[in-house]
Amino acid sequence: MSNHAGKRWYWLFLIPFVATLWPPFYASYRPTVAGFPFMYWYLILWIFLVALISGIVYWIDLHN
Amino acid sequence: MIEEWGLAGRRFGTFVTWFLLGGDLYTAYTFIAVPALVYGAGAFGFFAVPYTIVVFPIMYVVMPRLWRVSKQHSYVTAADFVRGRFDSSLLALAVAITGILATMPYIALQLTGIQAVLQAMGLAGTGILKDLPLIIAFIILAAYTYTSGLRAPALTAILKDILIYITVIVACIAIPAALGGYGHIFHVAETALPATKGSLILSPKLYSAFATLALGSAFALLLYPHAVTGTLGAKSGRTIQRNAALLPLYSLALTFIALFGYMAIAAGIHTKDTSLVVPLLFLKTLPTWFAGFAFGAIAIGALVPAAIMAIAAANLFTRNIVREYFATNETPRNEAQVAKIVGLIVILGSLVFIVAIPLKFSIYFQTLGGLWILQTLPTVMFGLYTRWFHRWALLIGWLVGMVIGTLMAVAESFKTSIYPLAIGHSAILGYAGVWAILANIVVVVVLTLIFNALKISNGKDHTSAVDYVTEPAEKIAQ
Numbered sequence: 066m067s068n069h070a071g072k073r074w075y076w077l078f079l080i081p082f083v084a085t086l087w088p089p090f091y092a093s094y095r096p097t098v099a100g101f102p103f104m105y106w107y108l109i110l111w112i113f114l115v116a117l118i119s120g121i122v123y124w125i126d127l128h129n
Numbered sequence: 130m131i132e133e134w135g136l137a138g139r140r141f142g143t144f145v146t147w148f149l150l151g152g153d154l155y156t157a158y159t160f161i162a163v164p165a166l167v168y169g170a171g172a173f174g175f176f177a178v179p180y181t182i183v184v185f186p187i188m189y190v191v192m193p194r195l196w197r198v199s200k201q202h203s204y205v206t207a208a209d210f211v212r213g214r215f216d217s218s219l220l221a222l223a224v225a226i227t228g229i230l231a232t233m234p235y236i237a238l239q240l241t242g243i244q245a246v247l248q249a250m251g252l253a254g255t256g257i258l259k260d261l262p263l264i265i266a267f268i269i270l271a272a273y274t275y276t277s278g279l280r281a282p283a284l285t286a287i288l289k290d291i292l293i294y295i296t297v298i299v300a301c302i303a304i305p306a307a308l309g310g311y312g313h314i315f316h317v318a319e320t321a322l323p324a325t326k327g328s329l330i331l332s333p334k335l336y337s338a339f340a341t342l343a344l345g346s347a348f349a350l351l352l353y354p355h356a357v358t359g360t361l362g363a364k365s366g367r368t369i370q371r372n373a374a375l376l377p378l379y380s381l382a383l384t385f386i387a388l389f390g391y392m393a394i395a396a397g398i399h400t401k402d403t404s405l406v407v408p409l410l411f412l413k414t415l416p417t418w419f420a421g422f423a424f425g426a427i428a429i430g431a432l433v434p435a436a437i438m439a440i441a442a443a444n445l446f447t448r449n450i451v452r453e454y455f456a457t458n459e460t461p462r463n464e465a466q467v468a469k470i471v472g473l474i475v476i477l478g479s480l481v482f483i484v485a486i487p488l489k490f491s492i493y494f495q496t497l498g499g500l501w502i503l504q505t506l507p508t509v510m511f512g513l514y515t516r517w518f519h520r521w522a523l524l525i526g527w528l529v530g531m532v533i534g535t536l537m538a539v540a541e542s543f544k545t546s547i548y549p550l551a552i553g554h555s556a557i558l559g560y561a562g563v564w565a566i567l568a569n570i571v572v573v574v575v576l577t578l579i580f581n582a583l584k585i586s587n588g589k590d591h592t593s594a595v596d597y598v599t600e601p602a603e604k605i606a607q
Contacts, residue, residue, distance in 0.1 A: 078190065081183060081186060082183050082186070082344075085178075085179035085182050085343070086179055086344055087340065088331050088339055088340060089333075089336065092330055092332075092333070094330050097312070099311065100310055100315060102330060104175075104331065105175070108175065108179065108182070109178075109381070112178070112182060112377050113377070113381075115183075115186065115380075116375070116377040116378075119185060119186065119189055119374035119377075120374045122374075123370055123373075126370065
């Protein structure tokens with residue numbers, strides 16, 4: 066049984082926190098994509114990225 | 130047994146759990162309230178997106194621990210866990226009462242979704258007729274919750290979400306097509322928002338409010354009794370983790386639901402009652418038959434979370450108040466019967482809430498509920514990792530957090546949960562729940578050091594470290 070403290074790959078989860086909870090990164094209009102201002106498509110992109118990161122962490126968990 | 134009625138025997142797999150937890154995340158109230166906020170405030174309303182982005186990593190890491198220790202010790206509620214972990218029925222009572230208080234107005238607000246839809250369709254009657262559809266909806270809710278427990282909302286959740294996803298997909302394609310595309314919608318919103326003191330791009334003075342509200346809401350969501358019930362109904366810790374990776378699809382739907390606020394601006398919807406923003410938008414831009422379909426989806430969408438919330442509140446009341454203080458020798462069979470009756474009372478209570486008390490009080494109470502439930506974080510979530518904290522320190526910290534959070538909300542006349550914290554000559558805007566939890570944590574840490582130094586008894590831990598990491602299936606395999 067792996068110990069929680071040993072799960073270093075869980076640190077990957079910090080990335081979405083920093084990326085989405087620090088508005089200076091994305092509070093701007095340009096560049097736009099398909100009419101969506103930067104703030105909006107950036108946050109939508111992060112929905113996919115957080116799913117991807119969770120998937121990766123899950124995969125590593127399964128193989129450890 | 131209460132585990133059968135209240136947690137559906139902890140047997141839900143990935144598929145059902147996904148719908149059940151998704152039903153917690155976006156409720157009929159979300160469908161109405163998030164676009165309403167975006168309609169007036171613009172970018173600030175999109176705090177809901179980072180909120181639902183960060184909630185899943187927290188869920189992935191924290192909730193399987195709660196699931197495993199609860200399975201091991203047959204805990205049905207977070208307060209059950211607290212009682213076992215900290216050997217303190219008073220601390221467990223604090224967690225249970227906070228959960229019940231936070232849940233009641235939330236159930237009531239689900240009904241505003243149904244009310245808004247009826248009003249927009251011009252179906253809202255007067256006098257006793259005004260409340261008749263709500264009463265009928267609540268009777269259905271009460272009956273199916275009573276007979277089937279958590280299985281009832283689980284099955285309805287699947288139907289509800291199919292209807293909601295169809296609504297969202299069609300609306301976010303058809304409405305922009307009718308209004309001239311997303312670029313045009315954003316452009317109109319940018320021009321119109323300053324009139325309501327909103328903005329299309331978040332203004333720097335709101336950065337801290339936006340981020341703290343998103344982070345605080347994410348932790349609060351997982352501490353809500355209905356989220357705990359949805360989680361504990363899963364069949365393994367793995368099921369919860371798989372769901373954390375799959376649930377962001379709901380965040381995507383929520384983003385487009387939030388965008389309905391801008392679509393309403395672009396469609397020229399003018400209403401003082403912002404809860405009508407989405408229903409009026411649908412009526413104006415979609416064929417009548419499809420608007421009707423969407424309204425049905427919203428109405429059914431109200432019943433699923435309301436049922437999960439009622440069950441969660443009933444579990445807390447039965448396990449942590451009735452069994453603890455009034456019927457200490459309850460048999461499992463009686464316990465389930467008590468929970469079913471309490472479930473009925475909770476549902477009737479929230480019906481009274483919505484019929485007898487003006488809507489704005491439910492919303493105020495809901496604002497308070499969010500910051501109250503967040504004050505159980507040190508006890509429940511930190512408690513899943515460490516027993517270093519002293520039980521009396523946790524109780525006093527909780528009380529301090531509750532009082533500070535409530536006073537901040539009162540100071541803002543309940544109009545917003547954002548409080549300007551004065552530091553030196555400037556003020557930082559932040560979610561009152563986050564200011565309160567920071568004070569709560571400081572008190573907990575300081576008092577823990579003091580109480581430990583004074584050697585005040587910290588009780589006996591009924592759980593062991595291995596309980597938090599062991600998947601039951603793995604034990605069988607060994």
